[in-house]
Amino acid sequence: MRQRNSTSAPVPHAARIRAMARASRLRGWGGVAAMALACALTALFTLLPLHRVSDRPDTGGRGVAHATPAAAPDCKDPEASLKPSGAGGATIEAIKKKGKLVVGIDQNSYRWGYRNPNTGELEGFDIDLAKRIAAAILDDPDPSKVVFRAVPTQERIPAIDSGQVDMVVRTMTINCDRIKQVDFSTAYFETSQQVLVPQGSKIEGFDTLKGHKVCVASGSIAEEALKSQGHPAEDTITVANQLDCLVRLQLDEAEAVVTDGALAAGQAAQDPTVKVLEDTLDPEYYGVAMKKGADDLVRQVNQVLEDYRDDGWQQSYDKWLAADLGKGSPPAPKYKD
Known part of the structure; x- marks a missing residue:
């Protein structure tokens, strides 16, 4: 499924962060104090209480094809699952x-x-x-x-x-x-890995990521994909949740985000100043x-x-x-x- 930029209204907290970033357009919000505010905003909206949460503590189209990390030799078809049944157990x-x-x-x-x-x-x-x-x-x-x-x-x-x-x-x-x-x-x-960048970015796809700061979620397929392509560790920013990558992009701390195309489309819908590139990796x-x-x-x-x-x-x-x-x-x- 090829991603398309959306004109949907951005989610309010993303809009607030973006508006403040524009109001003080110096790179990285111009200082530690502003960065602390950005982090506080991110934490606030990330940790809002959930409806019906238990009392236990929280843990915390195709484009150009590229190779994904090699599968384990004993893994032939990871998507194959057990046959359906309603018998219980x-x-x-x-x-x-x-x-x-x-x-x-x-x-x-x-x-x-x-x-x-x-x-x-x-x-x-x-x-x-x-x-x-x-x-x-x-x-x-x-x-x-x-x-x-x-x-x-x-x-x-x-x-x-x-x-x-x-x-x-x-x-x-x-x-x-x-x-x-x-x-x-x-x-x-079904989805695939794609790249999210600011409008006007010179990054064109996965082959042009080297030399640029790229944000990914820790433990994600995107993190594995960057490593498999030899992206320098010092140019990779890892965060706990994908929303944090969008914030890093808005603050000019990252130049691109790599994530599932389906998630990237949602982030582009939140912020019309970013776009999803058509270049993709293999289906996931x-x-x-x-x-x-x-x-x-x-x-x-x-x-x-x-x-x-x-x-x-x-x-x-x-x-x-x-x-x-x-x-x-x-x-x-x-x-x-």
Whole structure:
């Protein structure tokens, strides 16, 4: 799916940060005091309390093709998952017994998982999917039955391993390294890595990133992609969440952001002074991540996705993503033999 710049109104906190940056146009806001203010604003909007959060503490078109990091030799098809079933099992019963599904999400990704500043509610493509899964597992459409927990990019897998969340629905790419640590559902979205730059930037794509400060989220596929292309570590800025990269770009501390094209489109929708370049890497697929060995839960989620592709996926896509990404459809599921 080729990204297109959106003219949608920016999310208010991004607009406030951008307005202050323009008001004091000196590079980096002209000093430590201004930087402290920017960081405070970022922290404020990143750590806003979530609706229905448990009391446990938070952890914290195609363009030009390029090679992605080599897959492990024993990994042939990481997107293949267990065949769907609604039979249930020990994991499903434990979730039903506690009467709630705890889902790790992002509250900073516009269009995917973010807090609507007008209503205070969490919204987005991933949020819709999480609610659909919770309703199916708990046999109850009441949205209060799903507990959302904001999880930083690098804490997604630890949050699953520790039992802080039952699953993660957070634009999480399925790959060979991650399937060794968690189990995934079938893919529910296709994207690829792309570059976000200010309007007027001379950066044209991945081949022209060297020598420029590039921001990525720690623990992301983008971070791996930069390393695989030999991007100098001293020119790579790593942050906890993607929204922080947009702020770094607005403050002229970064010259480009590398992230999933689907997320980059959301950032361009927040700030019309930036754009998404057409250059892409190989296709990637988002999946719902769950604890290793929770086969009954994986099968149940795959059953939900079977139904969701026919009734729900397109409606959610059209509502949240079509304005920025154009026409779209869900990827076909792949199952293990």
